[in-house]
Amino acid sequence: MSEIVIKKQPNPWFVAIVSGMASYIDSCAIITSGTALAIFQKAFEGTTYALSNMQFGALEAALTLCIAIASIIGGRLGDIYGRKKVFAVTMVFIIVGSLLVTFGKIFPVLLIGQILIGSGVGADLPVSLATISEAAPEGKRGKMLGFSDILWVVGILAAYGVGILVSKTLGDGNYLSGQIMYGALAVVGIIVLALRMTIPESEIWLKAREDRLAGRITAQAQGGIGELFKNKKYAVPFIALIVFYIGTNVPANTLGQFSTWVAMNVIDMEVWVSSLICMLVYPVRAVLDIVFMKFVDTDKRMPLFYFGAILYLAGFLMFPIFGFSQVTFVLTQLLYCMGAAFAFEGILKVWMQECFPTLLRTTANGAIVFSSRLCCAAFGLFTASIVAFNVVFAFVLLAIFCVIGFVAAILCFRGKRYNTFDENA
Numbered sequence: 001m002s003e004i005v006i007k008k009q010p011n012p013w014f015v016a017i018v019s020g021m022a023s024y025i026d027s028c029a030i031i032t033s034g035t036a037l038a039i040f041q042k043a044f045e046g047t048t049y050a051l052s053n054m055q056f057g058a059l060e061a062a063l064t065l066c067i068a069i070a071s072i073i074g075g076r077l078g079d080i081y082g083r084k085k086v087f088a089v090t091m092v093f094i095i096v097g098s099l100l101v102t103f104g105k106i107f108p109v110l111l112i113g114q115i116l117i118g119s120g121v122g123a124d125l126p127v128s129l130a131t132i133s134e135a136a137p138e139g140k141r142g143k144m145l146g147f148s149d150i151l152w153v154v155g156i157l158a159a160y161g162v163g164i165l166v167s168k169t170l171g172d173g174n175y176l177s178g179q180i181m182y183g184a185l186a187v188v189g190i191i192v193l194a195l196r197m198t199i200p201e202s203e204i205w206l207k208a209r210e211d212r213l214a215g216r217i218t219a220q221a222q223g224g225i226g227e228l229f230k231n232k233k234y235a236v237p238f239i240a241l242i243v244f245y246i247g248t249n250v251p252a253n254t255l256g257q258f259s260t261w262v263a264m265n266v267i268d269m270e271v272w273v274s275s276l277i278c279m280l281v282y283p284v285r286a287v288l289d290i291v292f293m294k295f296v297d298t299d300k301r302m303p304l305f306y307f308g309a310i311l312y313l314a315g316f317l318m319f320p321i322f323g324f325s326q327v328t329f330v331l332t333q334l335l336y337c338m339g340a341a342f343a344f345e346g347i348l349k350v351w352m353q354e355c356f357p358t359l360l361r362t363t364a365n366g367a368i369v370f371s372s373r374l375c376c377a378a379f380g381l382f383t384a385s386i387v388a389f390n391v392v393f394a395f396v397l398l399a400i401f402c403v404i405g406f407v408a409a410i411l412c413f414r415g416k417r418y419n420t421f422d423e424n425a
Contacts, residue, residue, distance in 0.1 A: 012144065015135040015199055020148035021192045022128035025094060026121050028155035030256045032185055033063050035163040035275065036178035038260045043175040049105045053384050059114050061381040064253060066118025068373030074123025075366015079359050083127040084201045091193035093120030098186035102179050122373065126365035133353035134204040142296035142350045146289060149346035153286045160275045167272040208358035228364055237355040238364055240412030241348065245372035247405015248344050251316050251398035253376040255336060258383055266391055267324050281334045288341030296350055302414060308342025309406040311335050316399040320392050343406065355418045
């Protein structure tokens with residue numbers, strides 16, 4: 001058998017930044033979609049391109065549903081064919097999809113664009129996170145994965161920043177405003193694609209695949225999907241992470257996609273005002289993400305998680321307890337951001353990498369993301385209608401989701417640290 005030539009690996013932090021842009025594009029796509037499509041809906045009123053609330057919900061759900069479906073497919077392909085091949089294709093999907101929504105007006109074209117963007121984002125997330133974790137030196141893995149959460153915040157700030165700029169400059173109902181937002185997403189996709197082509201395949205993945213092909217089934221070379229269910233060592237964290245991510249991501253996704261809708265239709269706020277509020281609170285998340293990076297590889301991880309969970313839950317209780325106003329809108333966004341730094345995707349990304357061996361890593365990651373985003377898509381399809389029917393009930397329901405997710409994570413990870421990177425045999 002010919003020997004696999006392993007190329008010189010680039011600086012791990014370069015890999016973390018470039019691969020972590022998947023998180024940037026993920027959050028940027030969600031916020032861009034929520035804001036730009038709300039602008040399109042207003043701009044198209046009274047025209048042949050008019051979007052109903054159900055069509056608006058369908059476009060948002062399509063994005064999330066395709067992130068879900070593509071994550072499980074992309075995750076499995078990443079374990080079978082390698083990380084680099086998958087994330088090259090995903091960027092092309094994101095670029096083409098963004099351009100379609102930028103220049104398309106009719107609902108079918110907008111829908112195809114959302115499908116492509118969602119498919120690219122979904123398939124990219126598992127392989128990008130695995131690439132970061134496999135390039136990171138021991139003792140810095142949590143920090144580098146945590147940095148992707150900062151990029152996730154930057155993506156949100158960028159989307160809101162562009163939203164404020166176009167809203168103030170061109171107006172809330174100007175079609176060009178939404179076009180600029182989606183166009184910016186396409187430009188970022190092109191840049192990331194070019195940078196990613198300079199990153200070689202994961203050395204850890206190459207070694208695990210070589211072991212498996214040679215019949216050496218080491219801990220890292222286990223690659224059967226059945227291991228995620230029949231092996232208790234992997235099944236327990238796998239199920240816990242699915243429940244945790246569903247419980248916390250349905251509320252987060254709702255807030256991301258429908259904050260602008262709630263601000264406009266429930267609180268009667270202008271788009272630029274709600275976007276500005278979100279822009280001002282998210283830097284707090286970025287600062288706390290840095291705190292998370294400092295302590296995530298230590299025994300302070302779980303105490304910070306408990307603190308974050310309390311804040312996160314409190315954020316979704318502001319509207320039901322104190323009513324809907326600009327003040328409670330600020331508190332909801334602020335408490336959610338503070339709690340998310342310690343008890344949401346940052347810690348999830350670390351757990352997802354540490355709990356599974358190399359040739360099951362992106363498979364498990366993709367399945368976890370799939371389960372969560374599928375639930376988000378199902379919920380998102382009816383969110384606008386639920387909010388319009390009873391907005392208090394909607395947020396009470398989101399708080400219940402939070403409780404279920406946090407309980408699952410606490411039961412699994414309290415007092416226990418998983419780290420499959422230590423399994424070399």
